[in-house]
Amino acid sequence: MNVFVTGGAGYIGSVCVEELIKAGHQVTVYDNLSEGHRSAVDSRAKFILGHPEKENDLRNAVLSTKPEAILHFAASTLVGESMTDPGKYFHNNVCNGLTLLNAAVEAGVKKFVFSSTCATYGPPDKVPMTEDLPQRPINPYGESKLMFEKMLNWYHQVHKLEFVAFRYFNAAGASEQFGEHHRIETHLIPNILKVPLGQSKQCDIYGTDYPTPDGTCIRDYIHIIDLAQAHMLALAPGKQGFYNLGNGDGYSVRQVIEMCEKVSGTKIPAIEKPRRPGDPPKLVAGADKAIRELGWKPQYPKLQDIVTTAWNWHKQHPNGYSD
Missing domain, CATH: 3.40.50.720 (NAD(P)-binding Rossmann-like Domain)
Structure with missing residues (x-):
């Protein structure tokens, strides 16, 4: 096509x-x-x-x-x-x-x-x-x-x-060849991985008093x-x-930090900051319709797989794309 x-x-x-x-x-x-x-x-x-x-x-x-x-x-x-x-x-x-x-x-x-x-x-x-x-x-x-x-x-x-x-x-996450490089990086995983890359001393947690098991926001990663x-x-x-x-499952900010520590083999300090206005405690997708009507089946639903591919790409491209 x-x-x-x-x-x-x-x-x-x-x-x-x-x-x-x-x-x-x-x-x-x-x-x-x-x-x-x-x-x-x-x-x-x-x-x-x-x-x-x-x-x-x-x-x-x-x-x-x-x-x-x-x-x-x-x-x-x-x-x-x-x-x-x-x-x-x-x-x-x-x-x-x-x-x-x-x-x-x-x-x-x-x-x-x-x-x-x-x-x-x-x-x-x-x-x-x-x-x-x-x-x-x-x-x-x-x-x-x-x-x-x-x-x-x-x-x-x-x-x-x-x-x-x-x-x-x-x-x-990333493929072997292509990954995440934004002019202004707002996404959690690449910002956390800046610490083991030596580009930041710590990551930030915005809000630790949400009605979730560990007090931090829960998000669905695909x-x-x-x-x-x-x-x-x-x-x-x-x-x-x-x-x-989405994957129909969610991970808290603290869980994502812990997984990034595990995958990178680096202790990642986190600074606790106030909530950001408008951040809901939990956002998780119900993706049954895509699974049922499109025949879609996620191949990499585990957070460890997602973080591992992101870490592998960032290690190979610590400064992102050359241009």
Whole structure:
């Protein structure tokens, strides 16, 4: 299948591109490299340096590629930044997304797979979280993703564009070749691993008085390759709708630190700090729908496997990507 991937130079996109090519697909990556890295793009993929702010740049890239499917990972994703610069998030995640949708319709694209987020739910009414929960985002990032989900629904009704939208929980881990290198690192595991890499003296724990067994937040971690495999399954004709992606199990901040100590063989000091506003005590995915309807089965559900692959990649790339 001929697949057009936006954001294919980013963390999740790079591994999905790698898995697409392994599965025999022809891939074009469109990325402006504002957050991604040129060296994170699989050498077997065609690369287009994108300028979505230029009129018709994204449209022309889609039309010239003539894709059968689009995987859309390009987004602004920092929750804190979205609270200080909401315009950036609505412009990139909604306006540029609309341009991509219109190009998809014009090019006759048959399938659209969207990288959404559990942030569309906001604080959950129950855990594990299922797809039928109310969606009440509490930041512009989550709101922008929800707006695009609604746009997808209307484009399906009006233009018959078949779509799958995946609401991610905490993507983590690495493939042998590609891993996690963000301009601003907010994810727990890579921040903890900065200590054994010699890049930080300690890690931070935000809140130790939550109603959880050890007082720290519990989150659901999903291996990046398992995430990518779900996208492969979504390309099948007839697959349509919204799906959570997670392991259905959660680990506390202290448990993740302990696992990073075990895997790295290094004692990792932790500094306890106050809670961050808006952090729910527990976020765990109910992913039964993806398992049942897509035939998805995570291959790396154990935290040790996730941390081990992340540690192996960071050891080989202590400063991330060369560019």
